[in-house]
Amino acid sequence: MQQLKIGILSRGPRLYSTRRLREAAEQRGHKVKVLNTMKFGMYIEAGRPDLTYYGKQISHYDAVIPRIGTSITFYGTALVRQFEQIGTYCLNTADAIMASRDKLASMQELSSHNIGIAETAFVYEQKDILHAIQAMGGAPVVIKLLSGTQGIGVILAESNKVAEAIIETLSSVKQNVLVQKFVSESKGRDIRAFVVGDRVVAAMRRTAAGQEFRSNVHRGGATQAVDLDPEYERTAVRAAQILNLHVAGVDMLEGKDGPVIMEVNSSPGLEGIEKASGVDIATEIVKYLEEQIRFGNFDVRERLSLTKGYSVTEFTVEPNAQIAGKTISESGLRERDIVILRIVRGPDHIANPKGTRIIEAGDSLLCYGLKSALQSHLPTLVRPKRRKKKKKPASEGSTAATDHPSPNEEKNA
Ligand SMILES: Nc1ncnc2c1ncn2[C@@H]1O[C@H](COP(=O)(O)OP(=O)(O)O)[C@@H](O)[C@H]1O
Numbered sequence: 001m002q003q004l005k006i007g008i009l010s011r012g013p014r015l016y017s018t019r020r021l022r023e024a025a026e027q028r029g030h031k032v033k034v035l036n037t038m039k040f041g042m043y044i045e046a047g048r049p050d051l052t053y054y055g056k057q058i059s060h061y062d063a064v065i066p067r068i069g070t071s072i073t074f075y076g077t078a079l080v081r082q083f084e085q086i087g088t089y090c091l092n093t094a095d096a097i098m099a100s101r102d103k104l105a106s107m108q109e110l111s112s113h114n115i116g117i118a119e120t121a122f123v124y125e126q127k128d129i130l131h132a133i134q135a136m137g138g139a140p141v142v143i144k145l146l147s148g149t150q151g152i153g154v155i156l157a158e159s160n161k162v163a164e165a166i167i168e169t170l171s172s173v174k175q176n177v178l179v180q181k182f183v184s185e186s187k188g189r190d191i192r193a194f195v196v197g198d199r200v201v202a203a204m205r206r207t208a209a210g211q212e213f214r215s216n217v218h219r220g221g222a223t224q225a226v227d228l229d230p231e232y233e234r235t236a237v238r239a240a241q242i243l244n245l246h247v248a249g250v251d252m253l254e255g256k257d258g259p260v261i262m263e264v265n266s267s268p269g270l271e272g273i274e275k276a277s278g279v280d281i282a283t284e285i286v287k288y289l290e291e292q293i294r295f296g297n298f299d300v301r302e303r304l305s306l307t308k309g310y311s312v313t314e315f316t317v318e319p320n321a322q323i324a325g326k327t328i329s330e331s332g333l334r335e336r337d338i339v340i341l342r343i344v345r346g347p348d349h350i351a352n353p354k355g356t357r358i359i360e361a362g363d364s365l366l367c368y369g370l371k372s373a374l375q376s377h378l379p380t381l382v383r384p385k386r387r388k389k390k391k392k393p394a395s396e397g398s399t400a401a402t403d404h405p406s407p408n409e410e411k412n413a
Pocket residue numbers: 118142144148149150151152153154180181182183184186188189190208213214215216251253262263
């Protein structure tokens with residue numbers, strides 16, 4: 001591996017995670033600098049985006065590892081975006097970091113995929129609060145500030161009355177809150193899975209102290225190594241992929257039907273989990289960065305749709321479709337300027353399928369091709385099935401966001 005020049009964007013060179021990342025990168029022969037996130041200047045000019053550090057033009061960096069604290073999300077993500085513009089590889093993108101910081105936005109993004117998430121509602125009107133609570137089976141419920149961290153801003157409300165009062169109070173001081181079903185069977189424990197690329201490199205279980213229900217280490221939670229069940233592993237990787245995070249700490253409760261995702265962190269700490277698991281996570285991150293750097297900050301959707309008239313799309317092969325039962329070569333797709341990039345068949349993913357491969361009814365095809373040709377394979381009007389609510393709130397017209405993901409989703413698991 002050639003030597004890379006790596007910048008770690010962090011305000012704390014002495015913080016455990018920053019130190020470990022620097023150490024690991026140096027050990028693998030790279031040049032590393034810890035760059036103070038707050039000392040940059042960003043210059044935005046057509047065709048010439050630029051960056052200064054302590055007032056001087058910054059030298060070339062091959063890659064940056066963002067370690068953006070929640071208190072500086074806005075400034076930090078602007079900086080990462082600027083690095084993206086000047087062509088520096090960023091381990092997590094600005095957009096992905098931004099989305100993961102908002103508990104509501106990330107839950108919304110995850111909800112259309114068939115993976116377990118904590119049932120969540122977000123309402124604006126006072127009168128809708130009770131509906132929202134009732135829609136998830138009534139108290140106890142968990143109330144969360146949209147951008148809390150380390151367990152601060154997470155409250156357990158034992159009764160509907162208390163829940164309403166808390167939400168009203170927080171709304172009166174202009175705090176947006178969401179209501180979540182309390183996953184009581186998790187008993188103050190949760191799982192933190194550390195995802196790097198498409199795998200979980202380490203995991204730990206956190207157990208809340210005493211009567212506390214929050215298992216955060218900052219709230220006195222104890223950590224312990226855990227052998228992760230494959231279902232938890234799959235869920236964690238999938239969540240990171242959906243949110244487009246290459247490095248992520250995925251927090252899951254142990255629900256009665258399996259993993260329940262609570263949040264996905266884009267700058268997960270290394271200290272607790274390296275100590276609990278004994279895994280050298282810093283080195284895993286650096287190795288991944290070495291592999292990934294040649295791919296750059298590549299946005300496949302943007303690049304592919306830049307060619308006029310072309311698009312990427314995914315569709316399911318209907319049983320009566322012309323192409324069902326034919327090989328890819330016989331299907332005539334290639335002649336119509338459509339290339340199949342991937343087939344999802346049940347649990348299997350077939351990348352770059354050969355011409356001799358038979359297309360089956362029920363296959364989900366990810367295709368690139370001429371829009372006009374692709375169109376004929378798409379359903380005329382997509383109307384996803386919505387699952388019925390278990391219990392209907394007292395009145396009509398509630399805006400509680402309690403609809404469940406459609407069960408036939410997760411085509412690209
Ligand atoms: N819906 C829930 N049911 C049960 N426990 C929860 C729920 N949501 C959060 N918790 C507990 O509270 C802790 C903090 O919640 P989390 O959403 O991760 O906020 P933070 O960003 O502050 O860590 C979790 O680690 C978990 O132990």
